[in-house]
Amino acid sequence: MRQRGPDECGASRRPDPRHGGCGASREVPCAQEGDRRQGRGGECPHPRGLIGREGLVLRLRVLGSGSGGNSIAVRSGDTLLLVDLGFSFKEEKNRLADCGVDIGEVSAVLFTHDHSDHCKGIATFHKRLPDVPLVANGDTADAIARQTGVNDGWTLFENGEPFELGDITVTAFSISHDAADPVGYLFEVDGSSLFVGTDMGVVTSNVRMAFSRATCAVLEANHDPVLLEQSDRPISLKQRIRGRTGHLSNEDAAMLVRETNPLCLKTLLLGHISSECNSPSLARRAFADVFEELGRTDVHLSVLEQDSPGDLFEF
Template sequence: MDCNPLFITSLNSGSNGNCYYVGNSKEAILVDAGISCKETEKRMLRLGLSMKKVKAIFISHEHGDHIRGLTILSKKFGIPVYITPGTIGNCKLSLPEELIRHFSSHETVQIGSIHVTCFPKVHDAAEPHSFMVSCGNIKVGVFTDLGVVCEQLSIHFQQCDAAFLEANYDEELLHNGKYPYYLKRRISGGQGHLSNRQALELFTNHRPAKLTHLLLSHLSKDNNDPELVEHLFNQHAEDTMIIVATRYMETLVFTIGAASGSSPEIFPTDQLNLQLQGF
């Protein structure tokens, strides 16, 4: 198998839209499509990423911030959508049948030389799933919208070279904030989202030695603070690079699984076309 490094970026992360890119030099996938097609194209263009490389979109669950741009994006580029029957049954989407691919829990889907393992998570949706994306022995986890840290999440996190991990809210900010009680309970009640503390416990208790990058994702606009959570994780980071994925713009493209003996790289936007020739 061609074991290229994997290139990852968060195109947007938050309650206003989620979309994550994982790919090698030949093909790529998106996890969720919660921002508009136009904005997805614009952000990928700024990073030097080609939509032609995107061979599949995997949908974690049916909430609007994960599917808002899906229909237009999939139709425009003819990209197959991998989604569970329960999820699509709860979506009001007009996807062509020929673009729909169903997956089931614990199934591994092959997209060229990329493998995507789908496993269930705890969230207040019909059939919510997390994903482990791999190429050869390089593994990237996409773990957001999590009510609790379940056993499956811990097992998969321990295998990651890099991960997108939810750190949605600071417990004190949520408790003292302006949200109504029912919404606070929905967020923190075990089927909503992970707090900074819960995410940090997963990181400190189950981090593999090979984890080079952790992208903290799906931060709440009102109940979290990017500087606070970055500082919290950096105190325990050791050799792991901590990146806060934002709700306002894309992150840099990070290289995961560089050749033996070399360090992982970050490709600045102005070098991408030179390095990867339209990757």
């Protein structure tokens, strides 16, 4: 990674590490269920679904996923990363608080691309927390800066080149979407890995390679082709959604699982579900059929929501 110099868009900062094989993945429930898992009685050790700090494992909490806003919290040890800021600062702060996390703990924010449902909260976030690095590739940083006026605070990476953010190794991989230089991410700690891949029209070799290494994956399953065709959306929008730089259908995303069948995958979270052209049951069915074909009974399948944070997973 490199800092963006003042002759480009302003001074950038390096990520501050202070906040900072295939392993099994598991949902971390709250209250008594969580205590039984740890062999203790009494109250839940993370009473509101806190993204815990102990140990070098990856912990994941999707704060919201959909066209109304996207953001993901990833933690290992003292390193707390956000992927995208698709909500207002107030909403982002409240959703983190619902997970037992103060927004001031964030170590860095990574951006997948420049669409507003992934970066709308950046201006206020940067104003309130100017020392938190904003991490992206150069084209994405430029595009977001043009939209929002946030010209400083950027730390840049090259797609495909691993870099360290505190305890976490991060690799960005190119995806196919109608944005400046969109990416997905692979986060790795001690043999466990998290794949984040949403907002893409087709599955490329980059996506297959990253997905095949995932212990846990956040994968787009945006629409059902029949519901999309039957919807009242303009033809131009339908063509965009199902085009090569649009969004994955349930069947397209399920095909990725069928083609790669990563044996290390233990948790699959389906995101960016269209409220008009899809449903959780349709998305689940597409993947359940594939897992049945593959004889996989060891993968936890969950559908993410737009309006509230998802469950806490650690792996």
